[in-house]
Amino acid sequence: MSTERVTGPDAKVPDPHVIAVLLGQHARVKGLFARMKATAGQDRQEAFGELRALLTAHETGEQTVLRPVSAEVVGEKIADARNQEEKEADKALAGLEKMDTTSPQFDAAFAQFEKSVLAHAEHEEAEEFPTVRAHCTDEELQEMGQHLLRADKIHPRTRLRCLRSGLGS
Ligand SMILES: [Fe+2]
Numbered sequence: 583m584s585t586e587r588v589t590g591p592d593a594k595v596p597d598p599h600v601i602a603v604l605l606g607q608h609a610r611v612k613g614l615f616a617r618m619k620a621t622a623g624q625d626r627q628e629a630f631g632e633l634r635a636l637l638t639a640h641e642t643g644e645q646t647v648l649r650p651v652s653a654e655v656v657g658e659k660i661a662d663a664r665n666q667e668e669k670e671a672d673k674a675l676a677g678l679e680k681m682d683t684t685s686p687q688f689d690a691a692f693a694q695f696e697k698s699v700l701a702h703a704e705h706e707e708a709e710e711f712p713t714v715r716a717h718c719t720d721e722e723l724q725e726m727g728q729h730l731l732r733a734d735k736i737h738p739r740t741r742l743r744c745l746r747s748g749l750g751s
């Protein structure tokens with residue numbers, strides 16, 4: 583499952599609030615981690631494939647749509663820390679892709695990867711999402727959600743409007 587799901591019958595296209603989309607993706611990532619633990623063989627390999635695709639789309643979306651806004655309203659230090667964590671997760675994922683998913687080495691590396699990814703998601707949910715939500719109007723958040731679902735780069739105008747609406751708050 584990846585972002586193409588948004589075109590399906592359970593799509594939430596009319597109201598793709600960026601934070602709701604991102605939280606929904608976090609929930610799906612957690613579900614896939616659980617599935618990795620509960621399955622074996624081919625099923626587990628498939629779950630890993632879905633997790634890889636979802637994480638790649640999710641982190642790319644955050645870097646292109648969310649982070650330019652959060653760098654301004656939350657601060658560059660926090661935005662840089664989140665970008666760095668995503669870079670490291672990317673490297674870890676590339677390492678895992680080369681391993682045999684049935685090997686003990688994979689299990690050990692994957693357990694560490696899960697820990698890092700979940701800690702990263704918690705940082706975002708605690709330090710980043712609430713502030714972005716507070717600084718942008720619903721319309722702006724929906725516009726960002728649309729960009730995210732289309733995997734676009736954020737439009738500079740969206741960014742500027744968000745920043746303006748954050749002034750004095
Ligand atoms: Fe992230």
Ligand SMILES: [Fe+2]
Nearest residue numbers: 604644703706
């Ligand atoms: Fe995230």
